[in-house]
Amino acid sequence: MNPRRPKGMPDTLDYPPGVCVGDILAGAARRHPDRTALLDGSAALTYAELYDRALRCAQGLRERGIRPGDVVALHQPNSLWFSVTYYGILLAGATAAPMNPTLPPATLREQLDEVSAVAAITHPATAEALLAAGTERLRPVVVVTGTDIAPAPDGSASPGTVPLDDLLAAEPVEGPRADPESIAHLSFTGGTTGRSKAVMVLHRHVVHNVLQFTCWRTGALPAVDEHGGIRTELVPGAQTAAMAPSGDGVSVGISPLFHAMGLISQSNAVLAGQTVLLAGRFHPHRYLKLVEDHGATHVTGSPALLHALIAAADGRSFPGVRTVNSGAAPIDTTTLEALRALFPNAAVVEGYGLTEATMGLVTGLVDLDDQVPVGSAGLPVFDTEIEIRDPAGPGKALPAGETGELWARGPQITAGYLGHPELTAEQYADGWLRTGDIARQDEHGHVFVVDRLKDMLIYKGYNVYPGALEELLTRHPAVDQACVIGAPSASAGEIPVAYVVVRPPAASGPVLAEELMDHVAARVAPYQKVREIHFVDSLPTSAAGKILKTELRRRHRSAGLH
Structure with a gap:
């Protein structure tokens, strides 16, 4: 399989040898000395x-x-x-x-x-x-x-x-x-x-991952200046209207810098010579004011954050934004449509990665005229191989279209866990990283992340993927957010249970719960049906914006529901 690439870009990058993370900042300081960085x-x-x-x-x-x-x-x-x-x-x-x-x-x-x-x-x-x-x-x-x-x-x-x-x-x-x-x-x-x-x-992992994403998203190739500082050079004809050349663009920095996404994204911005507006503690109205007052061109956030921006916008739109970058979890179809109304001139670019891969493995195309399919996290970035393998036999690669466990190989795959050789051996094998995520890949290389392997539940011997059920629930007009977990069942092993945040003015209660279960049941096989609905004011999330299913399971057990 040869996944497609951004137009005009090669399949591989020529990474400068002997450089370290400090050379990213040194190169930007020489190239853009007077531009506001932060x-x-x-x-x-x-x-x-x-x-x-x-x-x-x-x-x-x-x-x-x-x-x-x-x-x-x-x-x-x-x-x-x-x-x-x-x-x-x-x-x-x-x-x-x-x-x-x-x-x-x-x-x-x-x-x-x-x-x-x-x-x-x-x-x-x-x-x-x-x-x-x-x-x-x-x-x-x-x-x-x-x-x-x-x-x-x-x-x-x-x-x-x-x-x-x-x-x-x-x-x-x-x-x-x-x-x-x-x-x-x-x-x-x-x-x-x-x-x-x-x-x-x-250091080389950071440099490689920063170059993979910055070159992909700006239509450029790696280069070094006369003192060894890292920079990029544009590829003629590779730019799109949604891209910003080096030394241009204003982004809003909201991701926690102690987290892999925020930490590597700061070096992405430095290499691109962007101005980063540090947003501090997230408040949707303040965030949108930063976008408006400073003419932000790049917006980044998790689906949970983007949900809050949509609710706070009150019908306004922000045509100056060129790209909306999202990670942590897939964006559901309803939210994607709302984002395109909020930022009408922006390419909505999803991505997928994990800390063990420095930050990122997969991202969408920064091109309004050439978007990846809805539901896809994008394509493997330069020099990154993705294999979908049988979870029951990790040595067996599955053909395009089949669902299995995602394995990845590339220059951004890290050196393992400090002080835990046994855990490292479980996750890293022959240069490949076992991600623990369930996914599929189509014939063009697009990656569709279905769920965490540990989040998959088994109902009467059938594999049930919560992500697909969550997507169906969020398509209902009364649902703002949804999370599905597996709850123990003496007769079935596990049953799908949904925790739902309703969209005002919908009223939660038994009538809506029955309606939502019927909504899902009409669109799935019988073994995939949601068996219980619980309404909550909000879903617990990590600092990176991921919904904490472990916390929901704990609450479910503590409540004595199963």
């Missing part, structure tokens, strides 16, 4: 300033004993200082370990121990949790300053910590490049199916 309320950094601050941070860390290979925890909410300190850690030759700033101290301590962190960078609003987790071996503990989107609480000074300004007082020294085979960051998995694990993401 806008955090009233504060802003140009690309030259971002690189300068990152170099100062790197030297400040070196002066405080941080050596190549040391692990520095990043424990802070989104702000412009997150990017400064992430690149600063990497430019110092150290390894960054981003951690969810909302974790309770006990869990935070587990993650600090898991990665053997020797230092940490935190924020006034989150420092208390870090200190409570125990910082006796963390030297230094650096505290950034508050910003408009991540303000510092009153009286937030923490004893024994180092202000970031002290690090930034160092000279901006360009040190030696990091080894492309060294670990750039340790990225914790989302933990949606169990305890989070630290994935080893090497």
Whole structure:
């Protein structure tokens, strides 16, 4: 199978050798020195300033004993200082370990121990949790300053910590490049199916994945400047109206930077020379105001976020937006139609990936005249192979159109789980990554992600995929969101149970529940029917916007429903 590519683009990229993540920022700083890189309320950094601050941070860390290979925890909410300190850690030759700033101290301590962190960078609003987790071996503990989107609480000074300004007082020294085979960051998995694990993401993995997605979405090829900085060069005739050339475009940054999607997306924006509007804590009306006030051209978010934007728009449209990028879960048909009304000139580009693949494996085409089929996450990006294999016999590849487990191979596949060789061996085999997701691929290479393998339920011996039932439920005019889980049943093994958020002014209750079950039953085989409907005000989601089915199952058990 030879999957199709964006028009005018080759099947493979020529990746520059010997480069590291810091070279992405260095190249952008030389190419777009005066362009605003980050806008955090009233504060802003140009690309030259971002690189300068990152170099100062790197030297400040070196002066405080941080050596190549040391692990520095990043424990802070989104702000412009997150990017400064992430690149600063990497430019110092150290390894960054981003951690969810909302974790309770006990869990935070587990993650600090898991990665053997020797230092940490935190924020006034989150420092208390870090200190409570125990910082006796963390030297230094650096505290950034508050910003408009991540303000510092009153009286937030923490004893024994180092202000970031002290690090930034160092000279901006360009040190030696990091080894492309060294670990750039340790990225914790989302933990949606169990305890989070630290994935080893090497510098070359980040560089390759950033180039795969940026070149795909801008119609460009990799290049380096005279000093070894990474840049891209446009391919004549490969651009579409939805694409932005290097040094153009304004995107709204909402994804948590401690998560793989947000972390890699920031380097995508840097390589493309975009201005990123940091949105902080999500509020749909504020988000849309940022889009309107700053002429945003690129919008990114999970389906849950996009649902909220549609509801908050109140009939308005935003014709200046060129692309809407979505990940975390498939967009249902009803939401897709609403998005195209909200952003009438935008290509809605879905994608698929996971932390173990650095960030992304599959994405749609940034072309209003050549969209991928509805329901597809897109095509494998450059140099990425996808195989659909029989879950019962993982060595057997299935033909186009058949449903099985998705396996992937490419230069972005990471080095496995830190300290867990047995888990690594289960998920990584002969260069291939076993994703644990159920999917199919058509004859043109389009990938359709059906469900998590662990979310599939078995009703009387039949495989039932919740994603298909969720799609049917959201097509009903009374349904805003839906999630289907498998609930234990003595007679059937498992039954499909739906949790539903209704769309106003629909009234939840037994009548609507019966109507929704009939709506699904009329469109599926008898063994696929939804057997129960439970109405909720909202569905639990992770920081990345994924619906937490494990939490729904826990609530279901706690309620004694099964």
